[in-house]
């Protein structure tokens with residue numbers, strides 16, 4: 001015979017399960033509270049007679065929606081919200097990969113746990129053109145859960161795109177540059193492609209597409225001279241940015257695929273670093289890409305100046321940290337092509353558009369100019385001579 005205490009224990013367990021199922025808000029509140037308490041997000045308050053008390057974060061609200069659960073928690077004064085974002089992987093371990101953190105204000109953070117993942121989508125030129133707004137150099141990144149993600153390269157100048165082979169890095173670069181070419185008239189694009197795999201598409205559209213190391217050096221040297229020329233123009237006009245000139249200069253983008261292949265080329269790397277340091281005000285910007293993030297290339301100044309980073313799937317947490325200072329890009333699944341962690345004022349997941357090579361060629365057909373019209377904007381006759389000596393474009 002089953003004892004009554006066993007029966008009541010069974011009833012208790014069943015009751016607990018029922019509570020879990022019928023009050024998911026309570027379960028979420030409990031789990032989140034425990035996570036916040038056990039991961040050092042507290043701050044210490046020194047009180048009477050030097051007694052120190054721990055002030056813990058507080059879960060303010062939990063809400064359930066059809067497509068997501070949402071909770072808001074508040075950090076104690078003195079607790080750094082960036083520490084929470086750095087540990088976003090803990091939230092994903094507890095609540096799943098679809099958990100996303102966002103900042104509401106300096107102390108208040110929201111966690112959203114979605115029941116579906118972001119859908120992949122094909123590059124639709126008309127729709128994308130309409131989403132670009134008034135941005136001067138619009139970078140179309142893709143879609144997050146709230147809609148299109150676009151930013152202005154003039155405000156956030158230098159970009160790194162990194163992702164392991166097959167992650168969708170080529171499609172991402174193709175989409176970004178195609179959008180810029182189609183929407184910005186005053187753009188001079190220069191491409192360096194040591195693997196000869198990505199940028200042939202832009203031949204006849206870009207001012208130059210180069211493949212050899214000595215050509216990259218000539219290109220970087222030309223851009224350094226151009227930056228000097230622009231610096232002189234700004235100084236003479238007494239303004240701080242090329243956009244403030246009466247006769248504005250074209251924006252320049254240098255796109256380098258697989259920049260890590262150049263890491264032993266000191267002069268080239270110095271030139272790239274110089275662009276990353278002073279290019280912003282001069283209207284000269286970088287788009288760099290890497291299959292495997294290289295700590296040597298991304299060490300120090302260059303990394304700091306690449307303020308926008310797109311991390312497609314990375315092999316592991318160590319590599320992901322090199323690119324975005326967090327392990328999140330290692331959590332992207334192999335099947336999630338074009339999915340990335342965007343680092344731009346914080347981290348967020350974005351799905352990039354899928355743009356195939358032949359579709360991009362079709363979109364760019366009207367943008368092929370005869371070479372004599374699209375001549376590179378040269379620094380000066382002297383500088384041209386320097387470049388020619390280097391074995392030019």
Ligand SMILES: Nc1ncnc2c1ncn2[C@@H]1O[C@H](COP(=O)(O)OP(=O)(O)OP(=O)(O)O)[C@@H](O)[C@H]1O
Pocket residue numbers: 120121163164165166167168169170171172291337338339351352353354355
């Ligand atoms: N945004 C996307 N949405 C859906 N599928 C995508 C997306 N981007 C790329 N793909 C698909 O993923 C595959 C690999 O894409 P892609 O060539 O861009 O990757 P990659 O990282 O550049 O690889 P590799 O370095 O080997 O060239 C392609 O078949 C492509 O169709």
